[in-house]
Amino acid sequence: MKYMIQTKNLNKSYKKQEVNKDISLLVPKNSIYGLLGPNGAGKSTLLKMLTGMINPTSGEIIYKEKPWSRNDLLEIGSLIEQSPIYENLTARENLKVRTLLYNLPDSRIEDVLEIVNLTNTGNKKAGKFSMGMKQRLGIAIALLNNPKLLILDEPTNGLDPIGIGDLRELIKSFPKKGITVIISSHILSEVEQIADYIGIIANGQLWYQEKVREDIDLEKLFLEVVKKAGTKYE
Numbered sequence: 001m002k003y004m005i006q007t008k009n010l011n012k013s014y015k016k017q018e019v020n021k022d023i024s025l026l027v028p029k030n031s032i033y034g035l036l037g038p039n040g041a042g043k044s045t046l047l048k049m050l051t052g053m054i055n056p057t058s059g060e061i062i063y064k065e066k067p068w069s070r071n072d073l074l075e076i077g078s079l080i081e082q083s084p085i086y087e088n089l090t091a092r093e094n095l096k097v098r099t100l101l102y103n104l105p106d107s108r109i110e111d112v113l114e115i116v117n118l119t120n121t122g123n124k125k126a127g128k129f130s131m132g133m134k135q136r137l138g139i140a141i142a143l144l145n146n147p148k149l150l151i152l153d154e155p156t157n158g159l160d161p162i163g164i165g166d167l168r169e170l171i172k173s174f175p176k177k178g179i180t181v182i183i184s185s186h187i188l189s190e191v192e193q194i195a196d197y198i199g200i201i202a203n204g205q206l207w208y209q210e211k212v213r214e215d216i217d218l219e220k221l222f223l224e225v226v227k228k229a230g231t232k233y234e
Contacts, residue, residue, distance in 0.1 A: 003065070004029045004149050004180040005050060010059035012045050019045045023059070023206045025199060027149075027182060030175045034195030034212075035184040038226060042204040043184040044080065047153050050182070051078045063149075077147030079155060083138025087127030091118050091137050094126055098144050112140040115177075116170060132163025136170065143179075150174060152183045156190055168194055192218050202229035 005027045012020040020042045027033045037043050048054045052073050061068035086094055095109040113119045116136040135155055156164045172194050174181050185191050200208040207225045
Protein backbone atom coordinates (compact mmCIF):
# COMPACT_ATOMS: atom_id res chain seq x y z
CA MET A 1 0.00 0.00 0.00
CA LYS A 2 1.24 3.49 -0.86
CA TYR A 3 1.16 6.05 1.93
CA MET A 4 0.74 9.76 1.33
CA ILE A 5 2.26 10.64 4.66
CA GLN A 6 3.53 8.63 7.59
CA THR A 7 5.43 9.23 10.80
CA LYS A 8 7.88 7.04 12.68
CA ASN A 9 8.15 7.38 16.46
CA LEU A 10 7.25 11.07 16.34
CA ASN A 11 7.68 12.94 19.62
CA LYS A 12 6.99 16.48 20.76
CA SER A 13 7.87 17.79 24.20
CA TYR A 14 7.68 21.23 25.76
CA LYS A 15 10.22 21.37 28.59
CA LYS A 16 9.29 18.25 30.57
CA GLN A 17 5.78 17.79 29.19
CA GLU A 18 5.34 15.16 26.46
CA VAL A 19 2.55 16.26 24.11
CA ASN A 20 3.05 13.56 21.46
CA LYS A 21 4.82 10.29 22.21
CA ASP A 22 6.12 7.72 19.69
CA ILE A 23 3.42 8.36 17.09
CA SER A 24 3.66 6.17 13.98
CA LEU A 25 0.90 7.36 11.66
CA LEU A 26 0.06 5.65 8.34
CA VAL A 27 -2.15 7.63 5.94
CA PRO A 28 -2.89 5.77 2.66
CA LYS A 29 -2.93 7.74 -0.57
CA ASN A 30 -6.34 9.05 -1.78
CA SER A 31 -8.08 8.21 1.48
CA ILE A 32 -9.82 10.14 4.25
CA TYR A 33 -8.05 9.52 7.54
CA GLY A 34 -10.01 10.43 10.67
CA LEU A 35 -7.87 11.34 13.67
CA LEU A 36 -10.04 10.96 16.76
CA GLY A 37 -9.29 11.94 20.32
CA PRO A 38 -10.61 13.84 23.31
CA ASN A 39 -9.87 17.56 23.59
CA GLY A 40 -6.25 18.04 24.68
CA ALA A 41 -5.17 14.61 23.40
CA GLY A 42 -2.43 16.02 21.16
CA LYS A 43 -4.25 16.02 17.78
CA SER A 44 -3.51 19.65 16.89
CA THR A 45 0.15 19.34 17.88
CA LEU A 46 0.55 16.34 15.59
CA LEU A 47 -1.12 18.14 12.67
CA LYS A 48 1.03 21.23 13.25
CA MET A 49 4.13 19.04 12.89
CA LEU A 50 2.82 17.57 9.63
CA THR A 51 2.29 21.09 8.24
CA GLY A 52 5.65 22.48 9.40
CA MET A 53 4.11 24.90 11.92
CA ILE A 54 6.17 23.36 14.71
CA ASN A 55 9.19 21.04 14.68
CA PRO A 56 9.19 17.56 16.22
CA THR A 57 11.47 16.90 19.19
CA SER A 58 12.44 13.57 17.61
CA GLY A 59 11.20 11.00 15.09
CA GLU A 60 10.56 11.07 11.35
CA ILE A 61 7.91 12.42 8.98
CA ILE A 62 7.82 10.72 5.58
CA TYR A 63 5.92 12.28 2.69
CA LYS A 64 5.28 10.20 -0.44
CA GLU A 65 7.86 7.61 0.65
CA LYS A 66 10.63 10.24 1.15
CA PRO A 67 11.79 12.18 4.21
CA TRP A 68 9.56 15.25 4.66
CA SER A 69 11.08 18.59 3.68
CA ARG A 70 9.70 22.16 3.71
CA ASN A 71 9.38 21.99 -0.09
CA ASP A 72 6.61 19.41 0.44
CA LEU A 73 4.45 22.19 1.91
CA LEU A 74 3.81 23.29 -1.69
CA GLU A 75 1.65 20.14 -1.98
CA ILE A 76 0.02 20.36 1.47
CA GLY A 77 -3.04 22.51 2.22
CA SER A 78 -4.28 22.98 5.76
CA LEU A 79 -6.96 24.55 7.90
CA ILE A 80 -5.76 24.47 11.49
CA GLU A 81 -7.50 26.48 14.18
CA GLN A 82 -9.38 29.48 12.76
CA SER A 83 -9.72 30.23 9.06
CA PRO A 84 -7.17 32.87 7.96
CA ILE A 85 -9.85 35.21 6.59
CA TYR A 86 -9.89 38.99 6.09
CA GLU A 87 -13.42 39.83 7.21
CA ASN A 88 -13.56 43.16 5.34
CA LEU A 89 -12.88 41.45 2.00
CA THR A 90 -15.15 39.35 -0.25
CA ALA A 91 -14.48 35.66 -0.88
CA ARG A 92 -12.82 36.46 -4.22
CA GLU A 93 -10.72 39.25 -2.69
CA ASN A 94 -9.57 36.93 0.10
CA LEU A 95 -8.44 34.43 -2.51
CA LYS A 96 -6.86 37.14 -4.68
CA VAL A 97 -4.61 38.16 -1.76
CA ARG A 98 -3.30 34.59 -1.64
CA THR A 99 -2.81 34.19 -5.41
CA LEU A 100 -0.68 37.35 -5.37
CA LEU A 101 1.23 36.19 -2.30
CA TYR A 102 1.98 32.72 -3.69
CA ASN A 103 2.25 33.74 -7.36
CA LEU A 104 -0.66 31.52 -8.41
CA PRO A 105 -2.85 32.03 -11.51
CA ASP A 106 -6.15 33.91 -10.98
CA SER A 107 -7.97 31.04 -12.70
CA ARG A 108 -7.57 29.07 -9.45
CA ILE A 109 -9.93 31.52 -7.68
CA GLU A 110 -13.00 30.46 -9.67
CA ASP A 111 -11.88 26.80 -9.56
CA VAL A 112 -11.77 26.65 -5.77
CA LEU A 113 -14.92 28.76 -5.28
CA GLU A 114 -16.77 26.24 -7.42
CA ILE A 115 -15.36 23.29 -5.46
CA VAL A 116 -16.56 24.73 -2.13
CA ASN A 117 -19.82 26.09 -3.59
CA LEU A 118 -19.17 29.79 -2.91
CA THR A 119 -19.44 31.19 -6.44
CA ASN A 120 -22.60 33.22 -5.71
CA THR A 121 -21.40 35.34 -2.79
CA GLY A 122 -20.82 38.43 -4.98
CA ASN A 123 -19.77 41.54 -3.02
CA LYS A 124 -20.73 40.14 0.37
CA LYS A 125 -17.92 40.67 2.88
CA ALA A 126 -16.54 37.53 4.57
CA GLY A 127 -17.37 39.02 7.99
CA LYS A 128 -21.06 38.62 7.10
CA PHE A 129 -20.66 34.92 6.17
CA SER A 130 -22.15 32.16 8.29
CA MET A 131 -19.69 29.92 10.18
CA GLY A 132 -20.18 27.22 7.54
CA MET A 133 -19.38 29.64 4.71
CA LYS A 134 -16.28 30.86 6.55
CA GLN A 135 -15.07 27.27 6.96
CA ARG A 136 -15.66 26.60 3.26
CA LEU A 137 -13.73 29.76 2.38
CA GLY A 138 -10.90 28.58 4.65
CA ILE A 139 -10.87 25.28 2.76
CA ALA A 140 -10.92 27.17 -0.58
CA ILE A 141 -7.78 29.04 0.56
CA ALA A 142 -6.16 25.70 1.50
CA LEU A 143 -7.02 24.31 -1.97
CA LEU A 144 -5.54 27.23 -3.96
CA ASN A 145 -2.14 25.62 -4.49
CA ASN A 146 -3.67 22.34 -5.77
CA PRO A 147 -2.61 20.30 -2.73
CA LYS A 148 -2.20 16.54 -2.82
CA LEU A 149 -2.74 16.40 0.96
CA LEU A 150 -5.36 18.42 2.86
CA ILE A 151 -5.19 18.63 6.67
CA LEU A 152 -8.31 19.84 8.52
CA ASP A 153 -8.29 20.33 12.29
CA GLU A 154 -11.79 20.15 13.86
CA PRO A 155 -13.37 21.70 10.73
CA THR A 156 -16.99 21.39 11.92
CA ASN A 157 -16.50 23.31 15.20
CA GLY A 158 -19.29 25.85 15.58
CA LEU A 159 -21.25 24.69 12.53
CA ASP A 160 -25.00 23.99 12.50
CA PRO A 161 -26.31 20.63 11.18
CA ILE A 162 -26.73 22.00 7.63
CA GLY A 163 -23.20 23.40 7.64
CA ILE A 164 -21.85 20.07 8.90
CA GLY A 165 -23.75 18.17 6.17
CA ASP A 166 -22.43 20.48 3.43
CA LEU A 167 -18.86 20.18 4.71
CA ARG A 168 -19.14 16.39 4.98
CA GLU A 169 -20.16 16.06 1.32
CA LEU A 170 -17.35 18.42 0.29
CA ILE A 171 -14.70 16.42 2.17
CA LYS A 172 -16.00 13.12 0.76
CA SER A 173 -15.47 14.47 -2.78
CA PHE A 174 -11.73 15.11 -2.35
CA PRO A 175 -10.20 11.61 -2.78
CA LYS A 176 -11.83 11.37 -6.25
CA LYS A 177 -9.93 14.56 -7.11
CA GLY A 178 -6.63 12.97 -6.05
CA ILE A 179 -6.56 14.71 -2.65
CA THR A 180 -5.76 12.73 0.50
CA VAL A 181 -7.46 14.16 3.61
CA ILE A 182 -6.58 14.05 7.29
CA ILE A 183 -9.45 15.30 9.45
CA SER A 184 -9.24 15.56 13.23
CA SER A 185 -12.24 15.60 15.51
CA HIS A 186 -13.50 14.68 18.96
CA ILE A 187 -16.95 13.91 17.49
CA LEU A 188 -17.18 10.20 16.62
CA SER A 189 -20.26 10.27 14.40
CA GLU A 190 -18.79 13.00 12.21
CA VAL A 191 -15.63 11.02 11.43
CA GLU A 192 -17.40 7.67 11.17
CA GLN A 193 -19.54 8.96 8.27
CA ILE A 194 -16.65 10.08 6.08
CA ALA A 195 -13.41 8.33 7.06
CA ASP A 196 -11.83 5.32 5.33
CA TYR A 197 -9.24 4.92 8.11
CA ILE A 198 -9.31 5.89 11.75
CA GLY A 199 -6.60 6.66 14.28
CA ILE A 200 -7.39 7.20 17.96
CA ILE A 201 -5.08 9.44 19.95
CA ALA A 202 -5.25 9.88 23.73
CA ASN A 203 -2.75 11.29 26.20
CA GLY A 204 -0.45 12.12 23.28
CA GLN A 205 -0.19 8.51 22.03
CA LEU A 206 -1.73 6.75 19.03
CA TRP A 207 -3.50 3.74 20.53
CA TYR A 208 -5.46 2.46 17.53
CA GLN A 209 -5.14 2.72 13.74
CA GLU A 210 -7.19 0.66 11.28
CA LYS A 211 -9.41 0.71 8.21
CA VAL A 212 -13.01 1.56 9.08
CA ARG A 213 -15.11 -1.61 9.42
CA GLU A 214 -18.87 -1.90 9.73
CA ASP A 215 -18.60 -4.69 12.30
CA ILE A 216 -16.76 -2.47 14.80
CA ASP A 217 -18.70 -0.34 17.28
CA LEU A 218 -16.60 2.81 17.07
CA GLU A 219 -18.06 4.44 20.17
CA LYS A 220 -17.35 1.35 22.30
CA LEU A 221 -13.84 1.07 20.83
CA PHE A 222 -13.14 4.77 21.39
CA LEU A 223 -14.25 4.67 25.03
CA GLU A 224 -12.17 1.52 25.64
CA VAL A 225 -9.08 3.14 24.14
CA VAL A 226 -9.55 6.39 26.06
CA LYS A 227 -10.07 4.46 29.30
CA LYS A 228 -6.94 2.39 28.61
CA ALA A 229 -5.01 5.62 28.06
CA GLY A 230 -6.24 6.93 31.40
CA THR A 231 -8.12 9.89 29.93
CA LYS A 232 -11.46 11.19 31.11
CA TYR A 233 -13.85 11.78 28.22
CA GLU A 234 -16.84 14.08 28.55
